[in-house]
Amino acid sequence: MVAILEPLEAPVHPIEALRRVAFLLERTRAGTYRVEAFRNAVKTLKTLDGADLVERAEADTLQELPGIGRSTSGVITAALAGELPAYLASLQDKAGGPLVEGGxxxxxxxxxxxxxxxxxxxxxxxxxxxxxxxxxxxxxxxxxxxxxxxxxxxxxxxxxxxxxxxxxxxxxxxxxxxxxxxxxxxxxxxxxxxxxxxxxxxxxxxxxxxxxxxxxxxxxxxxxxxxxxxxxxxxxxxxxxxxxxxxxxxxxxxxxxxxxxxxxxxxxxxxxxxxxxxxxxxxxxxxxxxxxxxxxxxxxxxxxxxxxxxxxxxxxxxxxxxxxxxxxxxxxxxxxxxxxxxxxxxxxx
Incomplete structure (x- = not known):
């Protein structure tokens, strides 16, 4: 049975947080450039082990990685801290419900x-x-x-x-x-x-x-x-x-x-x-x-x-x-x- 995804709650893995942001942007037809920022960040994170990721977040060097910018590093850092990233929370509130009434x-x-x-x-x-x-x-x-x-x-x-x-x-x-x-x-x-x-x-x-x-x-x-x-x-x-x-x-x-x-x-x-x-x-x-x-x-x-x-x-x-x-x-x-x-x-x- 197809259903709307339940909102994510903290704690959430950084990759899951990035994937969900991209998903919500895609389902509401956001610009390709915005979506690709989060999809590319996922690709980068999949090449790192957990320790490397935590070390970079603590050293504030995430943005030195390819495909990681200000918005994506903010999502990653918040998720690593055990928080629900604010950008994800906002998107879930605005764009997580039904796309249309009826059906x-x-x-x-x-x-x-x-x-x-x-x-x-x-x-x-x-x-x-x-x-x-x-x-x-x-x-x-x-x-x-x-x-x-x-x-x-x-x-x-x-x-x-x-x-x-x-x-x-x-x-x-x-x-x-x-x-x-x-x-x-x-x-x-x-x-x-x-x-x-x-x-x-x-x-x-x-x-x-x-x-x-x-x-x-x-x-x-x-x-x-x-x-x-x-x-x-x-x-x-x-x-x-x-x-x-x-x-x-x-x-x-x-x-x-x-x-x-x-x-x-x-x-x-x-x-x-x-x-x-x-x-x-x-x-x-x-x-x-x-x-x-x-x-x-x-x-x-x-x-x-x-x-x-x-x-x-x-x-x-x-x-x-x-x-x-x-x-x-x-x-x-x-x-x-x-x-x-x-x-x-x-x-x-």
């Missing part, structure tokens, strides 16, 4: 996430940090879905890099002993003609495939419809990601939704068992409400996903849950409420 019952029913990124593509954190945060939030499973090769700006994975990642994901999954499942996936680009931007051999090795349009978003409605119908009808595709491509707010500005025959696309999704993603990122809020209602009417499955590019953004599924609950999407038609065995049976019939 709480559905949020608690979630078991996993079909769309998230690591630093293998354009995410900000390594795979193990995404997994650890997912476990802390109460997930039972996550599907790692880094980008495919065509999206060079996001460091998309070639077949060779994806093969390397598959091995790492399998190793992490085995190490968890079944208490949590890390599943192999991809957010694969839908090419202009509806083909998928990855080799068939590599797609066959994955547990789940989320397919999204990232290029030529202003394509005419007819070709765009054919492009999307072809993709969602592909037996390798399990989830249609952020289907309209719109942006409604945020640092990248706004972008209108793509033009396509939504009924035709969603009917193809329903026919082929492809879930329609309710992308929870506030800047996407995709699909818009009227298209969620259309997909619901047609009989589609849904996936409430975070599209997280940082650990704290895993919590953004709260926004998608509010929308889905308000629009009457039943939990049993949301694949991210299913356990891992049911998800895998559906994704790989």
């Amino acid at each position: 709480g019952d559905l949020y608690a029913a979630l078991r996993g996430d079909c769309h998230l990124h690591s630093d293998w593509s354009d995410g900000g954190s390594p795979i193990d940090e995404m997994v650890l945060t997912g476990i802390e939030l109460g997930h039972d499973w996550l599907v790692l879905t880094d980008h495919s090769p065509q999206l060079r700006v996001a460091n998309g994975l070639t077949a060779e890099r994806l093969a390397q990642q598959v091995g790492i994901v399998d190793a992490i999954d085995r190490s968890l002993g079944g208490s949590f499942r890390l599943l192999k996936g991809i957010e694969v680009d839908i090419l202009d003609d509806g083909r998928l931007d990855q080799t068939e051999a590599m797609l066959a090795r994955l547990d789940l495939v989320t397919a999204s349009v990232h290029s030529k978003l202003r394509m005419n409605a007819g070709p765009m419809t054919a492009r999307m119908v072809t993709a969602v009808s592909n037996p390798r595709v399990n989830v249609l990601g952020h289907c309209t491509g719109r942006l409604v707010e945020g640092s990248r500005g706004t972008r209108p939704q793509s033009e396509f025959d939504a009924r035709a696309v969603f009917e193809a999704c329903a026919e082929h068992g492809t879930a329609v993603e309710i992308n929870s990122r506030p800047e996407r809020c995709d699909p818009p409400d009227e298209l969620v209602l259309l997909a619901l009417e047609i009989g589609c499955l849904f996936a409430i996903d975070s599209d997280a590019h940082a650990p704290g953004q895993l919590d953004m599924k709260a926004y998608g849950c509010e929308r889905a609950e308000r629009l009457g999407v039943p939990a049993e038609r949301i694949v991210t409420t299913w356990d891992a065995d049911r998800l895998l049976a559906w994704a790989n019939p």
Whole structure:
């Protein structure tokens, strides 16, 4: 069961204090520079033993270490003194509660996430940090879905890099002993003609495939419809990601939704068992409400996903849950409420 993290209390380990600060900044969409200060401090502290850390704090030389600045050294020093760092306490008070009113019952029913990124593509954190945060939030499973090769700006994975990642994901999954499942996936680009931007051999090795349009978003409605119908009808595709491509707010500005025959696309999704993603990122809020209602009417499955590019953004599924609950999407038609065995049976019939 996914849940909001309980506030940390003193005493707290310096690494845990830094991780929680970063998490809270990420879930409230703070600037990347601020977040990276705390994530980088964690990396530095992991190279030190406890005695070295205490010695540096007592000598007031923490800021001589790479990645440690005034704010991060203050958090470390307070934690070492057995106190709850003031900056962490303030963030917990301001940003530790629910992200949105409503959707709480559905949020608690979630078991996993079909769309998230690591630093293998354009995410900000390594795979193990995404997994650890997912476990802390109460997930039972996550599907790692880094980008495919065509999206060079996001460091998309070639077949060779994806093969390397598959091995790492399998190793992490085995190490968890079944208490949590890390599943192999991809957010694969839908090419202009509806083909998928990855080799068939590599797609066959994955547990789940989320397919999204990232290029030529202003394509005419007819070709765009054919492009999307072809993709969602592909037996390798399990989830249609952020289907309209719109942006409604945020640092990248706004972008209108793509033009396509939504009924035709969603009917193809329903026919082929492809879930329609309710992308929870506030800047996407995709699909818009009227298209969620259309997909619901047609009989589609849904996936409430975070599209997280940082650990704290895993919590953004709260926004998608509010929308889905308000629009009457039943939990049993949301694949991210299913356990891992049911998800895998559906994704790989």
